[in-house]
Amino acid sequence: MSDKRVRVRFAPSPTGGLHLGGVRTALFNYLFARKNNGDFVLRIEDTDQNRYVEGAEKYIIDCLNWCGITPDESPVNPGQYAPYRQSERKTLYREYAERLVMQGHAYYAFDSAEELDKNRKEIPNFQYGQVYRDTLRNSLSLPQPEVDQLLADHTPHVIRIKIPADQTVSFTDMIRGRVSFETNQLDDKVLLKADGMPTYHLAVVVDDYLMKISHAFRGEEWLPSAPIHLLLWDYLGWKADMPQWAHLPLILKPDGNGKLSKRDGARLGFPVFALDWEGAAGFDGMGFLPEAFVNFLATLGWNDGSGQEIFTMDELVSKFSIDRISKAGAKFDFEKAKWFNAEWIKRSTAETLHPKVKAVLESKGVTIKNDAYLATVIDLIKDRCTLLTDFYPQAAYFFQTPAEYDLAAVKPKWTDEKTAFFKAIIEQVKSTPTIVAADFEATFKALAEEKGLKTGDVMLPFRIMLVGGKFGPHVFDIAALLGRDETVSRIEQALAAFA
Numbered sequence: 001m002s003d004k005r006v007r008v009r010f011a012p013s014p015t016g017g018l019h020l021g022g023v024r025t026a027l028f029n030y031l032f033a034r035k036n037n038g039d040f041v042l043r044i045e046d047t048d049q050n051r052y053v054e055g056a057e058k059y060i061i062d063c064l065n066w067c068g069i070t071p072d073e074s075p076v077n078p079g080q081y082a083p084y085r086q087s088e089r090k091t092l093y094r095e096y097a098e099r100l101v102m103q104g105h106a107y108y109a110f111d112s113a114e115e116l117d118k119n120r121k122e123i124p125n126f127q128y129g130q131v132y133r134d135t136l137r138n139s140l141s142l143p144q145p146e147v148d149q150l151l152a153d154h155t156p157h158v159i160r161i162k163i164p165a166d167q168t169v170s171f172t173d174m175i176r177g178r179v180s181f182e183t184n185q186l187d188d189k190v191l192l193k194a195d196g197m198p199t200y201h202l203a204v205v206v207d208d209y210l211m212k213i214s215h216a217f218r219g220e221e222w223l224p225s226a227p228i229h230l231l232l233w234d235y236l237g238w239k240a241d242m243p244q245w246a247h248l249p250l251i252l253k254p255d256g257n258g259k260l261s262k263r264d265g266a267r268l269g270f271p272v273f274a275l276d277w278e279g280a281a282g283f284d285g286m287g288f289l290p291e292a293f294v295n296f297l298a299t300l301g302w303n304d305g306s307g308q309e310i311f312t313m314d315e316l317v318s319k320f321s322i323d324r325i326s327k328a329g330a331k332f333d334f335e336k337a338k339w340f341n342a343e344w345i346k347r348s349t350a351e352t353l354h355p356k357v358k359a360v361l362e363s364k365g366v367t368i369k370n371d372a373y374l375a376t377v378i379d380l381i382k383d384r385c386t387l388l389t390d391f392y393p394q395a396a397y398f399f400q401t402p403a404e405y406d407l408a409a410v411k412p413k414w415t416d417e418k419t420a421f422f423k424a425i426i427e428q429v430k431s432t433p434t435i436v437a438a439d440f441e442a443t444f445k446a447l448a449e450e451k452g453l454k455t456g457d458v459m460l461p462f463r464i465m466l467v468g469g470k471f472g473p474h475v476f477d478i479a480a481l482l483g484r485d486e487t488v489s490r491i492e493q494a495l496a497a498f499a
């Protein structure tokens, strides 16, 4: 690596919700920056006004914050390379486009949209490039006086790059190694649009240069654009400053057939956004912890070679290395994402989970009066929760008497002996000042034996009395937490329903 300061950028276009592939690109940028004590820049590439979506920029920033990968420089936290929105940098791009025209690497093109449409319809595989450019209306094909006149008349025009014939353009990608392109396959991309706005190709090169970007991580879908950028770096005389590129492997649909798209989420019933976007639940809304989401994303196309799967952000920063990013696409596996979340819930302290679980319960109408009690509940049930939303069914009975019982599991086998047994239990519990789980279990079992009942035959009904269903942690722990009076009242209430 050169001794240049490490500066990376995440450069999304604000065209809608940030797809998880975009978040992974941001994450890899972030990890690389942190690992190398560099800067992580967020640049908003909003030069395509037709695709601009209100609110998308704020959404992107919120997503990055939620994931814990907050940029060091961004439109809302500008550094010395401001502005960080390309639309606000509009005026600075023309100079570079004009420089390219002067040098013969770009040209003015006056063709109207109708003329180009006509060509596209009439000529199979029409491309504005070396084969047809001489037959079109541009500063290479028209006589100079006419070009001067058209410019003097402010005739709408774009500036296009003049792709050279018969050249091979190559670069070394940090993931893919040597990559080469034939210029004969390329068309003369627009660099500056008629409204003076740059296109992505010009803006990305100019800004990576001006913002002193040292490494550029982006999705593999941008690889076909790389030769255009290479030529521009070269023509603008900046080749020595060109960032090192890494084109990240695609995130594939669960069946491995093609790139995961925004539409796949709705179709297959899993989130593709970090946060909710336009009514579609994101990983956050579905009950994922940001630590789990980030951990999951990091493993889509990267591993540290040791088989370790759970990584904290600090571990990711210290272990991240480009050598271990795979070239092959990574299949999205929602079950695996949930596994990560369950692991992260297990590893999180009750204190960390507390506000999130409280929000889940309160959104379902559960009132939390005692935060310490909730913390104990969380510790008791967190191993049973895959999503944060699971805390509602798993915890609700600690706060509310069961509204319904799984009667099918108890009623058919109910007997008067069981009623007598539970009445005796009520008396037992009433006679103790507090329930201690282990003591209560011993008493419960002894009493069952005394009454000639199998422990198993009364344990399940007891659970259903306290919980409502056949789930939850150790039943005597539940009773201890509910406390003496609540346990008694639940047994009494259930006996009336079971008998």
Ligand code: GLU
Binding pocket: 011, 012, 013, 045, 200, 204, 217, 218, 219, 222
């Ligand atoms: N604006 C491009 C995008 O939306 C950025 C591609 C790049 O990083 O060069 O992904």
